[in-house]
Amino acid sequence: MTRSVTAPHVGIWMYENGGGREIEQRLVHALAERGIQTSTGLNLRDARAKDGQISCNGVVMEQLDAFLSYNAGQQTQFQVYLYQALSQAIPTLNNYDAFALAEDKFRTSHLLNSQGICTADYRLCHKNDMDGLKQALRDFGGKLIYKPTDGWGGVGIVKIDSEQALDMLLPFLSRTDLRYFYVERFIDYDNTDYRIDVVDGKFVGCYGRKAPKDDWKTNITSGGSVFVREPDDEVVELALRAASTLGLEIAGVDLIYDREREEYVVLEVNTIPAFATPEQEALGINFNQAKIDAMVELIERTATQHNALHTHKVA
Template sequence: MGSDRRSLVVLASRVRYEEKRIMAALERRGAGYEYVDPRTLFTRAGVTRPGPELVLNREVGHFRALYAADALEAAGATVVNSAAATRVSGDKWHTSTALLERGIPTPTTALAMTSEAALDALEEIGYPAVIKPLVGSWGRLVTRVTGREMAVAVLEHIEALPSPQSHVIYVQELVRKADRDLRVLVVGGKALGATYRHGNEWRTNVARGAVSKPCPLHPRHTRLAVAAAAAVGADIAGVDLIEDRDGRLTVLEVNDRVEFRGLQEAHGAAIDVADAVAAHLIAVTAA
């Protein structure tokens, strides 16, 4: 990274739409920064080297993002989002427990150590339900199960996966909802805006073809999203909300290295997510 101490680093192994816009916003605001690919970094335990004062962590891979944040914080940097926030929000079980500890509504969830225990949990929660990997994004390997026979087949597949972490099974009730969910962007404790995400299937991820449309930001959306981001300790977060058929809102997920292209394009010039992120980073640097 060089021997000079930069005030701000943007950390990312892939420079996508979001990273390009954030770096452009920093440049417009006259904020000096350095782009660093985390794949070039190494840290010796117990050895402090000159490094950045502030790091925006945009690494796409959860474990690389987590350990990079840990190492950079150990070297004295402030990381946004912090390693603690990445650890919680990057793991669905940790997110669920953090939300419940703050009294924030979230779907009924269980964690099982074996397939047999998962089947018992599913019977208690009730079908249809959802089986999810603890770590993952874009709706990958998230499976809706409608009954025991289907659940057994899915769990047999999970047992064959090579990672021991995959064998710890996260199950959740399937909230009866409309054909959409909500994504609220939170930066620095403030809700910037929201979108409805409509899809042709039950998973409404933009990465799976869902379409984002502007959603009026109601105070109840704001309160819930800001509280959820605070529960996981995230300065910058995309909070996914589900509204059931009776209008009740629950928090489904909190995304710490959030992709915001769908929301940005839905709102156009009315909201500038990247500029809000840049302003927040500048404020943290100045604090």
């Protein structure tokens, strides 16, 4: 008996805007130098599943040795559903369980808190528990943030700073199909945050974001701007612990400094943190190469291990 050996084969779906296409090319080139084949453009929107296989743009996904799904803005329920099914057959990056956990803001905060990692104080209330929601507002000093438990880019996040404002919002919320309300204490901070990028348990980069004038949200999609920022050891260690606790291979951890309690707080953990855009690189935010190197190491190890386990014997 001899062993039939083929090169590891990796599938990639990468965002294209903001320099994403160039990042994909650099990943593909670096992986090719290590003898790893790649198939790109594997948007699961175009996939079909039948007869025990998921096929996407001519590629049988289960025959891949790993799949990197790296596009936050175009994820739909259909794509995530297939992502979950695919993760039962091959390694996905991020692994689906960690991805699903980190995409849920309540479950993320709840787990991090249980492990002693500081997040914003939070409450999860049944949609009919108006008394509990109003009590949370009082307990949080008259200011809270309503957040959808899923979503990204600050979409749907609302600041509530009085019981009157809450009363005005409740009729709208009651008409939605929400099953519960997730709210957080509004944190007194300087309207800037840290975005810490983590790959494979290692710190690979950091930058800061600042909310626009007369606003408090630092998300770029909400008008925030980026700036060069160097983290201290405490910030990096907190981000590494958060990513590890959630089981993420790749993470972007957002932290702010709570001026009232004088401590850093993990505000959110992103599963598909963007690379620096060309415009941001021009400002001096230059972690892209370190992140690419770390991702190539992670992808190579993951795909090679899967390939070795599934190389079959032939006569």
